[in-house]
């Protein structure tokens with residue numbers, strides 16, 4: 001997307017720099033440096049943790065659920081603000097590299113005290129930060145909701161101050177409504193409901209207040225290293241690249257052969273830095289695990305890239321795709337719905353395509369497979 005008009009407004013000194021009296025900003029008052037004058041909304045607000053400019057999966061869904069208001073915290077937040085498509089009012093605050101969730105929660109809590117509904121993506125960082133913020137604000141936490149809104153109970157439609165949310169349980173087979181009577185923190189599963197580009201009206205840089213250095217380390221573990229998730233085993237919902245397989249990938253094969261093809265799909269996807277997904281036809285047949293099923297009764301994903309091999313694009317499948325930036329469809333039917341919605345449609349046999357890809361990857365056309373992938377031929 002094209003960059004949005006930015007109007008950064010530094011709201012205070014560098015939060016990490018001591019003042020003239022030698023005090024670290026915020027030493028006496030957590031919200032004293034710039035942060036105290038931030039006017040966050042009274043209603044709903046999305047809190048998005050950004051790492052090196054990368055938004056978490058479900059960021060736009062979360063912002064849309066909060067009505068378009070969001071504060072971005074972490075590293076590369078200005079870049080993250082440019083990537084958001086569902087926001088109309090964005091605040092962004094650099095917390096520097098190496099996220100310290102306990103310290104971040106302490107800096108954020110006073111600012112969020114006025115917001116009745118605080119929504120965070122149910123991403124790893126969101127799941128880490130949300131309970132800390134909820135505990136500091138003494139508010140209930142609703143984890144991994146599929147929707148959340150302010151309750152408007154009065155006859156005049158005025159907000160009651162409480163929140164109405166829906167959570168999905170038992171592998172998303174049961175939807176449970178939850179209501180609270182007061183301000184609430186919610187983590188939101190990717191919903192795929194963020195549509196189009198919001199009209200950003202304001203983007204503000206803000207400074208979060210810092211704690212006294214003597215209190216460093218409280219509640220935050222010492223970070224030895226940050227490891228990227230293993231695409232072979234990571235939660236499909238968090239994957240930024242997904243290669244999905246459907247019935248067309250194994251057309252004409254028996255169950256045993258089909259299972260082998262899906263195993264190959266997982267390995268080839270891994271070499272491409274992608275996670276493997278599947279349609280319900282594939283999981284119901286037992287060709288691959290249910291945890292790989294994408295769709296309304298499976299996992300909701302929101303990747304940058306989705307490659308669909310032999311997938312028709314039924315609404316129940318597409319309903320779980322989110323809004324991938326790029327879609328590639330490999331299908332013998334040039335008019336299949338999946339190909340119709342793809343940026344690139346390859347009209348060819350999906351299994352032959354996968355075999356060709358495996359051969360090229362194994363012969364060094366790209367980076368070598370990792371150790372566990374070398375144990376089996378692609």
Ligand SMILES: Cc1cc2nc3c(=O)[nH]c(=O)nc-3n(C[C@H](O)[C@H](O)[C@H](O)COP(=O)(O)OP(=O)(O)OC[C@H]3O[C@@H](n4cnc5c(N)ncnc54)[C@H](O)[C@@H]3O)c2cc1C
Nearest residue numbers: 246247248279280295296297298310312316317332333350
């Ligand atoms: C209540 C309900 C919930 C559901 N939930 C889900 C869900 O969560 N997720 C989900 O995925 N589905 C779900 N479904 C099922 C869904 O309706 C579709 O049946 C399913 O998504 C189709 O899977 P498919 O694309 O693999 O198979 P098909 O629809 O059979 O499509 C196969 C595709 O492969 C192509 N093809 C055939 N041969 C080749 C070849 N050699 N090479 C390349 N392409 C080829 C065909 O042209 C076709 O487009 C649900 C259904 C119901 C009723």
